[in-house]
Amino acid sequence: MTFVQLIECRTRRFDEMDRLMDRWVEQTKGKRTATHTLVGKDRADAEHVVEIVEFPSYEEAMRNSRLPETDKVFRELLALCEGTPTFTDLDVVRDERSYADTARRFFETIAAPGPLAPLDGLLAEDYHDHDPIEGQDAVGMDAMRRKLEMWRGAFDFSFLVEDQITQDDRVCTRWLWTGVQRAQFLGVPNTGRQVTMAGTTIHRFGVGGKMAEGWLQYDRMGLLAQLGALDVLEK
Structure with a gap:
């Protein structure tokens, strides 16, 4: 802190x-x-x-x-x-500039190679992740780690933070994700392809300067197209 x-x-x-x-x-x-x-x-x-x-x-x-x-x-x-x-x-229990730094560290942490580092310094224990593409929100630290491990198991990836806007207790981060597929992903066999995906995440910060809630928007259809999954569906 x-x-x-x-x-x-x-x-x-x-x-x-x-x-x-x-x-x-x-x-x-x-x-x-x-x-x-x-x-x-x-x-x-x-x-x-x-x-x-x-x-x-x-x-x-x-x-x-x-x-x-x-x-x-x-x-x-x-x-x-x-x-x-x-x-x-x-x-310090509230600092808008610190919030942006924490959001940036979150993207760096989840993309770092090796075992996923502890997230308790970044996320609240009851963190609520709103993902419109998922069938169900990830609620709680364990659910969030499972979601991240799914992505990390399928790709080696990194984030490029392109923009951040801070207002009150929220930080909006516009990012570019670049990954190389290493395992099956959503039923798509491993292609070994390098792919990219643009997205935006809004984080709400709570007690202790930790992220309490997140809303995502990203181009998963574009990602699947790059992996060739849409070609199979069209046939």
Whole structure:
């Protein structure tokens, strides 16, 4: 879960503080775990400074704080502050930008070679997958894994994410799927052909930033045509 630390302090020496932070960034290049930092001044009180630092997780934040450079900079920072800075630790429960990253990781994870990785960090336990082409929706983690294993057993495939649009708790991803058939698929014998398929998935995110529901649209008829299945039906 994404973690954010909110740091507040009072200082009349902001320019020195800013240079100090630049030095810390340079000294920790390749080692720091923070993914995004934002510094702001209070419009009503210029001596009130707020820094917001984002990390992939609380554990990564703690690893960052244990860097020798971080400890040294913090001691120098104290000398520039009037009083002791305050720290507020926040687990991020909603972040639209993070939702898009999670959706992208989902497509990367289900296409990765080898055994299917655990999905509990991406999907809610009661995830509901709406697939208009399937006879029945996949509801729950186990049902979703069975559906994915069916595709993974028939093809070696990858996704190219072409577009993502985020609004509130939903992410729409337009993707291009490329696969090579390796086993029977929906009664179609293995052809060994490389095939492509365009599609769109809308994910709704719930508690803890996990995907709770998904709606798919994709060109399965086009896929079957590439596999030669429609030629058989026409005869």
